[in-house]
Amino acid sequence: MIEAILFYFLAACAVVSAVGTITRINPLMSALWLVAALLSLAGLYGALAAPLVAAIQVIVAAGAVMVLILFVVMMTDRGPEGMRPRAIRFSKMLGALAAAYLAIVMIVAVAVPPFVASPASGGYYESPVTLGGFVAGKYAAAFELAGVMLLVAALSVITIAKWGERTRSDDDDCEEALS
Amino acid sequence: MESLTYIDWPVTIRSIAPLLALLGGAMLSLIFAALPGNKSWRLEFWASIAGFAAAIISSWLLWPQSGKGAFATIATGRLSQAGILIVTISAMFAAFVSPSYMEARREARPGYYGLIAFTAFGMAAVASAADLVTLLISIETMSLAVYALAGFMRGRPASVEGALKYFITGAFAAAFLCMGIAFIFGSAGTTDLRIIAERAVSAAADSRHIFLFGLAMVAVGLSFKVAAAPFHAWAPDAYDGAPTPVTLLMATGVKAAALIAFFRIASAIGVAGGELWHGLLWGLAALTIMWGNLAALRQQNIKRMLAWSSVAHAGYMLMVFPSVSANPQGLVRALLLYIVAYSLMTAGAFAAVGAFGLSSGEPADIGRFSGLSRKRPALAAALSLFLISLAGFPPTLGFFGKYYLFLAVVRAGDVGLAVVAVVGSVISACYYLRPVMAMYFKDARVRAVPKAPTAVPAHAFYAAVVAAIVIAALAVAIFGIMPQDLVAFVEASAL
Structure with a gap:
């Protein structure tokens, strides 16, 4: 009983703060809402008997990644009004798609009995x-690939943003591509 | 459980040698790109070409062995090697066409060839992923590099706009894919495709809906990547805005890799989808064919026309999926042959369009091709060959690929779908022949302008463009007349 209450409470927190993330005009507020969303997710992981994943979520996602995001937000230094037009243009399109998706999920959830204990949930992921063992054994290749992916992400951002740049005035285009 | 300590390193390295070669080439070109000076991109270019060549050779040598892989999450069979060959050759075409194109626009900046090489690595990993987690990560590796490439000419609003649209919808597709994988994992208990295939047939009734939902989400996510209607809206803008060599890469390699991954998933678990899967994929393929062809009919810009035509071709290739469980061997052969044919002729067409653009800016309007046959007869002939092959006229490779594909689809029982595809092909002839008509039967309308554009720019790397077009044209023409060797290769790859 208490687990169910905790689960739904944390889930509600996650949804509310995720909505907050995408509706704030001030990017700093968005970032703070994102912290709240990530922390509620960490709580959810904890409630689902995966304390290690919860801890990693707090350390990596809510900690390190968020610091990076806040750095970027503060360095780009654009006022709330500068963000406004783009946020609205995309939010309508994405909102419609997200609504359609949620409708499908709800129909499935109502039509089908709730999740039965799946073969995956057996407390496999409790211990480091x-x-x-997974990371260095079966999923070693995927783990190495993830490293390449991060390198590619960094390379992509650098090539679009700065590398080989001459003095130019159309900096706005770069930032639009980045954000 | 196996772990890194007990790995037999020589065997492991040998089994994934093509991937390592591509990664090595990418890393090397990245190092060269960081060198000071304006010409560092030349070393970068050659490093990426070396990586591609090493990957092609090692993959060609590994192909006959079809040995067991060292990793459970990476398939190293013949299908993977064939896929690696296809995507690496696509990337090589893109790299060959790039130097003169980027130089002519003063956009030759470091990082470009590194990104192409990393895209090739990502595509090869996608084509050989045997596990849903590996698949997701390699798709993202591939896509992240292509997003940046699409927006590489950041001074041009069209390029940035296309890249941004591609990025946003791509991120959305990744979310679908990730969610679908989570649902499949929730019901099957594993992300390993081979184990899922065993469990899918006997899936318990209570988790079957979750499984099907996950399957549908994965199909949606991959449909974004292959630009299948109705998930194709990003394609025309992204293809049009990107530098033409990058468009070439997006239309050939990225699509081929995603289709091979799609086939792996479909043949493993499509059988569990039953009628639902059949109906869904049937509708998807038919809609994509008709939508792509009808929209291409209205385009005045040749890059947009080719973008829409690549949507239509994605539809043709999706035809193998509805009945995939009926005859996976025969269908994968048809799919592979069509991917080879489509990649060659699309690469050739984009290379020719890019080469035309070298002398006269971006060739936006089809009308500007008027009278090209007199100014540059060889280029006009090559472009006509690729367009005729795309339309599917004999005796080109395009005709043979279509024939083989439609036959396989009819044999699998989807006669209605084959009829839709034939109707689509007839429509496609109208728009493919328009540039050909313009080149051969119309005079240049504007007499005053074409003074400057006629001369071919004297550029050191123009020979590479010519080589790419000649190779593609020879392949399309020769394999169209004598397809035996190619068919033998494809049939052996399906094993």
């Missing part, structure tokens, strides 16, 4: 040992 198991996780380490």
Whole structure:
């Protein structure tokens, strides 16, 4: 009972703060709402008997990644009005798609009995040992690929933003491509 | 459980040698790109070409062995090697066409060839992923590099706009894919495609809906990547805005890799989808064919026309999926042959369009091709060959690929779908022949302008463009007349 209450409370927190993330005009507020969303997700992981994943979520996503995002937000230094037109143009399109998606999920959820215990949920992911075994064993290739992916992400951002740039006045285009 | 300590390194390295070669080439070109000076991109270019060549050779040598892979998450069979060959050759075409194109527009900046090489690595990983987690990560590796390439000419609003649209919808597709994988994992308990295939047939009734929902989401996510209607809205803008060599890469390699990954998933778990899967994919393929062809009919810009035509071709290739469980061997052969044919002729067409653009800016309007046959007869002939092949006229490779594909689809029982595809092909002839008519039967309308554009720019790397077009044209023409060797290769790859 208490688990169910905790689950739904955290889930509601996650949804509300996710909505907050995409509706704020001030990017700093968006970032703070994102922190709240990530922390509620960490709580959800904890409630789903995966304390290690919860801890990693707090350390990596809510900690390190958020610091980076806040750095970027503060360095780009655009006022709330500068963000406005683009936010609205995309939010309508994405909102319609998200609504359609949620409708499908709800129909499925109502038509089908709630999630039965799936073969996956057996408390496999509680210990760092198991996780380490996966990362260095069966999923070693995927793990290495993820490293390449991060390198590619950094390279992509650098080539679009700065590399080989001459003095130019159309900096706005770059920022639009970046954000 | 196997772990890194007990890995037999020589065997492991050998089994994924093509991937390592591509990664090595990419890393090397990245190092060269960081060198000071304006010409560092030349070393970068050659490093990426070296990586492609090493990957092609090692993959060609590995192909006959079809050995067991060292990793459970990476398939190293013949299908993977064939896929790696296709995507690497596509990337090589893109790289060959690039130097003179970027130089002519003063956009030759460091990082470009590194990104192409990383895209090639990502595509090769997508084509050989045997696990849904590996698939997701490699798709993202590929896509992240292509997003940046699409927006590489950042001074041009069209380029930035196309890249941004591609990026936003691509991120959305990744979310679908990720969600679908989570649902499949929730019901099957694993992300390993081979194990899922075993469990899918006997899936318990209570988790079957979750499984099907996940399957549908994965199909949607991959449909974004292959630009299948109704998930294709990004394609025309992104293809039009991107530099033409990048458009070439997006239309050939990226699409081929996504289709091979799609086939792996479909043949593993499509059988569990039953009638629902059949109906869904049937509708998707038919809609994509008709939408792509009808929209291409209205285009005045040749890059947009080719973009819409690549949507239509994605539809042709999607035809193998509805009945995939009926005859996976025969259908994958047809799919592979069509991917090879489509990649060659699309690469050739974009290369020719890019080469035309070298002398006269971006060739926006089809009307500007008027009278090209007199100014540059060889280029006009090559472009006509590719367009005729795309339309599917004999005796080109395009005709043979279509024939083989439609036959396989009819044999699998989807006669209605084959009829839709034939109707689509007839429509496509109208728009493919328009540039050909303009080149051969119309005079240049504006007499005053074409003074400057006629001369071919004297550029060191123009030979590379010519080489790319000649190779593609020879392949399209020769394999169209004598397809035996190609068919033998494709049939052996399906094993």
